[in-house]
Amino acid sequence: MNRHSLATLLLLLLSCFVSHAAAPSTAAPERPVAIDAREFHLGTPGFPEWTEFAGKTPHGRRLDLTFPATANATAHTLFLRQRDVKFTWNVLLNGKKLGALVPMETALIHALVVPPNTLTNGQNALAIVPPTATDDIVVGNFILDPRPLAVCLADAAVEVQVTEAGRRVPCRLTITDASGALAALTPLPSPAIPNLALSVAARPGVVYTRDGRVKLGLLPGDYTIYASRGFEYSVATQRVAVVSGRVTPVNLAIERQVPTPGLIACDTHIHTLTYSKHGDASLDERMITIAGEGIELAVATDHNHHADYSEAAVRTRLQNHFTSVIGNEVTTKAGHFNAFPIQLGSPVVDHRTEDWPTLMAAMRRTPGVQVITLNHPRDLHSNFIPLGPTNFNAVLGANLRGPEFTFDALEVITSGAMQSDIMLLYHDWFALLNHGQRITAIGSSDTHDVSRFILGQGRTYVACPDADPGALDVAAACRSLREGRALVSLGLLTQLRVNDRFSSGDLATNLAEEIRVEVTVLGPSWTSADRVELFANGSKIREQTVPLTTAVEKAKLVWNLPRPAHDVHLVAIATGPGVRAPFWEIPRPYQPSSPMFNPRVVGSSGVVWVDADGDGKFTAARAYAQALVARFGTTAQRLVPELADYDRAVAAQAASLCHAAGVEVRTPVFGVALRFVPAAVGEGFGAFLESLQRR
Ligand SMILES: [Zn+2]
Ligand SMILES: [Zn+2]
The missing domain is CATH 3.20.20.140 (Metal-dependent hydrolases)
Structure with missing residues (x-):
């Protein structure tokens, strides 16, 4: 063996050794690789943001994963699944910030660009870094795709068209993957849509289109596509299998x-x-x-x-x-x-x-x-x-x-x-x-x-x-x-009519002994009402549960009420189960006062001002109380019996006027006087006294 052949052999051995040592990971992956398919609940132990996280021990505040990879000369893409994200959670790869999770509560597939030279040969470190605020999230199903994002989303597509009464209309498309998460997507150029930027607004799983038309690149897989156009319209839904190398047409029709x-x-x-x-x-x-x-x-x-x-x-x-x-x-x-x-x-x-x-x-x-x-x-x-x-x-x-x-x-x-x-x-x-x-x-x-x-x-x-x-x-x-x-x-439309003549904003006047109150609740097929309530001066005076229905008319109720003894403002409020579907999900409270989340749809009427005393104008609770105090003074013996015909609101205002005049209403004399009038009067006094403590 001459010196030349020895050198060749050494080189050969060396190259063998190098390639062998790193063999499992140096072969650059051609296809997406699951870094970690698990889902991790991140949050602060002992401080659950929502009841659904109560009693569950989070993985921790922060997530750190290591995974083998090879250095990347070209841009790669990191896909992950996230849900319940409210604040800014940064995503770091080998200490470099790739971006942040999308601040959205809805489950979604997030795609982050991995710039060239971010990955290294051997072990790599992925970190999800928490904000300072309390925020329980679920994140996982990390997939590294060796292609740039635009390439990942370029070889399978849907071409969507949404019509109403045969004409294309502006609308929202919501696209979820097989797991129900908002899908990774990108609008693609198409001869039918010459100027994408002026025609669509796209986010994970959501595309608004100006004329009901869009071509969307997706990862191959099974999807559900919803077409919607806000409260007044139906929602059209279609399941689609999106296949690599193919453009699948999707035609959806919505109706008013x-x-x-x-x-x-x-x-x-x-x-x-x-x-x-x-x-x-x-x-x-x-x-x-x-x-x-x-x-x-x-x-x-x-x-x-x-x-x-x-x-x-x-x-x-x-x-x-x-x-x-x-x-x-x-x-x-x-x-x-x-x-x-x-x-x-x-x-x-x-x-x-x-x-x-x-x-x-x-x-x-x-x-x-x-x-x-x-x-x-x-x-x-x-x-x-x-x-x-x-x-x-x-x-x-x-x-x-x-x-x-x-x-x-x-x-x-x-x-x-x-x-x-x-x-x-x-x-x-x-x-x-x-x-x-x-x-x-x-x-x-x-x-x-x-x-x-x-x-x-x-x-x-x-x-x-x-x-x-x-x-x-x-x-x-x-x-x-x-x-x-x-x-x-917010998902329902409630109309209130009094005596078939007066509706929201009207003064209902010239009233007989009985007044007819009609409440109509409307909504699209994808919402329903289960309760209708009627308030007079803020006190609930009628309540009716109604069966859930997909019909547009959710409820039509008639209440015949004795004409009140004094003027009241009437408001009807209908509520029902909150929409949880991703095309119109009711958001979680923004600054929650409770970890309970009980989403509801709501529709409320405006006020019908009931001129019950027949003087041709509306008199508010405070004005009644002022007139009574002016006439009868602030002693329990004289004022309280005069309140007998009035409601809680007038009584609370009267109590406050006594208080403002330096009269203590938390006395046995008032207590005794309140025993001889309807309970609503005592409730008004009680509510006023409670409001003093709340400050
Ligand atoms: Zn604002
Ligand atoms: Zn503001």
Whole structure:
């Protein structure tokens, strides 16, 4: 053996040794490899975010996995399955940040780009790093695909077309994989869709399309595709096997189910990433979601900004589907308010103002403004809760920070910021009405995103000519809103009629001994109601359980009531089981007050003002109490018997007036007097006394 052949042999041996030593992992994988197929529950032991996690021991706060791989010269893709993610969980590979989990509660398949040279030969470290806040999540089924994401999603596709009455319509597509998770997908170029960016808005498992048409790249597998268009429409569903190398056509037809003549669908609280600088919906994507969810009046309310959507609506060719309104979410350290409509070019209200009367005056002075709403009134922002116990007496409806409230409308449902107790804000609203305010209850979405919160899920139906959604009479809509001709909808639509003549916003007057109250509850086939309640001055006076049905008419109830002894405001509220399907899943509470999650759909009427005393006007509970105290004074012996014909709301106001006059109502004398009047009066006194302690 000469020196040359020895060297060759050594080289050969060496190469053998090298390739042998790393043999199991150096052969670059051609196909996706499961790094770890398990699912891990991550969270803080002892602090379950939701009851479903209670009693379960999380894997830990953080997940660290090691897996063998080879160095990657080209981009790879990491797929994972996640659910119940609320905050920012970073994903690190060998210490390098790949990105974060998608902040969505719904189960979804997340795809992260693994840039070239991120993987190393031998063992690699994958970490899921927690936020500081409590957040229970489930993450797992990690798959490493040796191809770039665009290539992974390029060889199997569906070509979807959605029609209503034979015509393609703007809509939402929701696509779930065999495990029910929102699927990894990408819109693909297609000759039928010349400008993808102006035609679709895509997120994991969700695509909004401006004209019902899209070609989508998916991983091969079995999928369920849902086509939807918001509250008024049916949902079409199809199961599809998506095969490598093939484009599968999917044709879906939806239909208009819920009739809403004379009503326009409004979302009065809409954001974009473009102008609000958070969330993920660009201006053009926002246009597609507005049309795709069937919203007809869209109020732009970016934070401290006057955004005009009209150019974007034309650019996306959706201007015939909705009317956009310039508004502003005046975002202060003392609450968030929406003011609209605003004339283009008007100065923006100084958001550093914290004094409400000054703020309200500034908003009213803004050219064009007709409506001011108080937003998410029980949420904590900048350490301030607008209707929190230090600012608001929720029994009396009284502002504890100064003069009377002067906003026009109150968000009782904000679907992007749900309350644990869906009735909480209704009771706040009732209290404000009892105090004498004329405030309209509204529903909105407050969404900043394409699909994390669904645009128009919470919405308000406002009485307004609705023949041409692209050219609505905004002034008429605003007038109706202020007059209370508005219904709050989160999956149901509830109408209240008194004596076949009076509906939401009306004064029901000239009444006989008995009044006829009719409540109609409508909804699409995919929601149902199981309970209808009727409130008078905020007290529940009737309640009826109703059978679940897929029919559009969920309930039609008639109650014949004796005419009340005094004026009351009547409101009907229908509720039912929450939608859990991914095309319209009711979100979990945003700032939960309980780990229980009991999603419900809701539809509430506006107020019918019942003029029971026949004086041709409505008298609020507080005004009755003031008149009684003025006439009979504040002694138990004289005042309490006079309250016998009145309800809990009037009694609570009377108790507060006594208290304000320096009269102690927690005395045996009051106790004795209250024993001789109906229980409601004592309840009113009790509620008032309790409200003093709550502060
Ligand atoms: Zn806000
Ligand atoms: Zn907002």
